Amino acid sequence: METYYIGTERLTLDKLEEIIESGCEIALSEEAIKNIEHCRNYLDEKMKNREKPIYGITTGFGSLCNTSVSENELEQLQENLIKSHSCGMGEEVEQRIVRLMMFLKVKNMSYGISGVCVSTAQRLVDFYNKGITPVVYQLGSLGASGDLAPLAHITLAMLGMGEVYYKGQKRESADVLHELDMEPLRLKSKEGLALINGTQFMLSHAIDALLRGRKILKNADIIATMSLEGFNGLADPFTENLHTIRPHKGQIKTAQNIRAYLTGSELQKQTKTTVQDPYSFRCVPQVHGASKDAWDYVASVVETEINSVTDNPMVFPDDDLVLSGGNFHGQPLAIVMDFLSIAMAEIGSISERRIYRLISGDKLCMPASVDSLSSSNEQEDHVSMGANAGTKLLRVVANVERVLAIECFAASQALYFREPLKPSPFIQEFVKDFRKEVPIVQDDTIMYKLMNKSLEFLKNRK
Numbered sequence: 315m316e317t318y319y320i321g322t323e324r325l326t327l328d329k330l331e332e333i334i335e336s337g338c339e340i341a342l343s344e345e346a347i348k349n350i351e352h353c354r355n356y357l358d359e360k361m362k363n364r365e366k367p368i369y370g371i372t373t374g375f376g377s378l379c380n381t382s383v384s385e386n387e388l389e390q391l392q393e394n395l396i397k398s399h400s401c402g403m404g405e406e407v408e409q410r411i412v413r414l415m416m417f418l419k420v421k422n423m424s425y426g427i428s429g430v431c432v433s434t435a436q437r438l439v440d441f442y443n444k445g446i447t448p449v450v451y452q453l454g455s456l457g458a459s460g461d462l463a464p465l466a467h468i469t470l471a472m473l474g475m476g477e478v479y480y481k482g483q484k485r486e487s488a489d490v491l492h493e494l495d496m497e498p499l500r501l502k503s504k505e506g507l508a509l510i511n512g513t514q515f516m517l518s519h520a521i522d523a524l525l526r527g528r529k530i531l532k533n534a535d536i537i538a539t540m541s542l543e544g545f546n547g548l549a550d551p552f553t554e555n556l557h558t559i560r561p562h563k564g565q566i567k568t569a570q571n572i573r574a575y576l577t578g579s580e581l582q583k584q585t586k587t588t589v590q591d592p593y594s595f596r597c598v599p600q601v602h603g604a605s606k607d608a609w610d611y612v613a614s615v616v617e618t619e620i621n622s623v624t625d626n627p628m629v630f631p632d633d634d635l636v637l638s639g640g641n642f643h644g645q646p647l648a649i650v651m652d653f654l655s656i657a658m659a660e661i662g663s664i665s666e667r668r669i670y671r672l673i674s675g676d677k678l679c680m681p682a683s684v685d686s687l688s689s690s691n692e693q694e695d696h697v698s699m700g701a702n703a704g705t706k707l708l709r710v711v712a713n714v715e716r717v718l719a720i721e722c723f724a725a726s727q728a729l730y731f732r733e734p735l736k737p738s739p740f741i742q743e744f745v746k747d748f749r750k751e752v753p754i755v756q757d758d759t760i761m762y763k764l765m766n767k768s769l770e771f772l773k774n775r776k
Contacts, residue, residue: 544728
């Protein structure tokens with residue numbers, strides 16, 4: 315894929331993953347350009363003939379929504395908005411997340427409802443394609459009026475006032491723009507508000523977690539099978555009959571996967587005296603399956619959000635309407651990100667129990683979305699805390715990746731002790747690839763290096 319043209323066609327997670335992994339450039343589609351121009355032209359005409367205040371365009375913001383702003387101050391109002399909201403703190407957001415935020419903001423604008431100029435959307439496209447990544451901070455967003463602070467830092471860089479990463483170096487945005495002969499962006503009425511209102515910060519975290527989570531769920535079934543074989547466990551709990559009478563989709567699929575991974579196993583042909591195995595082996599279909607079903611639901615909500623418009627106010631040229639609403643509110647994402655945190659943590663929890671069986675903390679899953687914090691002088695009195703849910707979710711995903719890496723390491727060792735009996739051909743091939751990176755431990759050695767190698771193996775595996 316050389317170029318992906320962003321427009322209003324429905325974008326799936328699979329397609330988005332393809333775009334990210336291909337490293338392709340992006341561009342505004344002809345449809346998007348037409349939509350954006352149509353909306354901006356309408357708004358400019360509306361401004362000339364306005365009869366009453368329009369929130370965020372001819373008024374202040376938040377608790378100042380009833381304060382009118384004169385025409386000669388409208389552009390300065392937008393710039394001041396960006397400066398005042400560039401107040402993020404804490405750790406820097408990873409660059410891949412920031413790039414995804416820029417992509418999603420362009421997608422949001424492509425519908426022609428945000429009231430921005432084509433040149434503003436194009437500046438985001440240019441930053442993305444030239445590898446200019448604004449410095450954004452994790453702390454600052456409540457997920458209320460969208461992700462104001464994180465998105466303001468992206469916009470600040472486009473105005474030539476913030477910091478960016480460019481060619482591996484952290485630099486002043488103004489210097490990079492000058493080097494590339496790019497003028498700092500000047501905002502027209504409504505544009506600052508359109509750029510910082512929206513759910514792109516929390517949405518990017520949800521997308522990243524889902525894509526990593528899908529790989530975790532795939533690896534978890536394989537590693538659980540390795541552990542079952544190393545533990546000399548029973549295959550009976552994965553028999554199809556058990557799962558068709560409780561037909562949850564994820565449960566059926568997990569049992570099916572493990573039956574396939576056990577096909578041809580010499581270890582399963584042995585006569586076994588055990589009547590039943592511990593839950594951490596016996597209940598893999600039920601536990602892994604529930605997390606898969608949760609993943610599917612979260613993915614459906616996130617795909618809806620990817621293909622939505624979430625800034626404010628909304629401009630509907632063909633209906634002659636400028637409406638102030640609440641599409642920026644992050645509650646739909648906040649709740650499902652907490653749901654995914656719980657689902658992914660359970661994969662780590664059952665994996666930890668299998669590790670214990672092979673070698674004989676505070677969890678991050680207190681939901682963020684049940685919390686709230688009033689802001690903007692009580693004007694924004696119920697917020698989603700979706701940004702917190704997003705950053706916490708990625709920490710959960712990273713921890714589960716580590717736990718599975720440890721189980722994979724332990725299961726590989728357990729299978730070594732079962733030799734000369736062999737697991738199934740599928741597991742043999744998987745272990746063969748794994749041991750190219752992580753050898754069998756014969757004597758005491760420094761373990762953390764091997765554990766990190768196991769982690770990298772799982773993260774890099776397709």
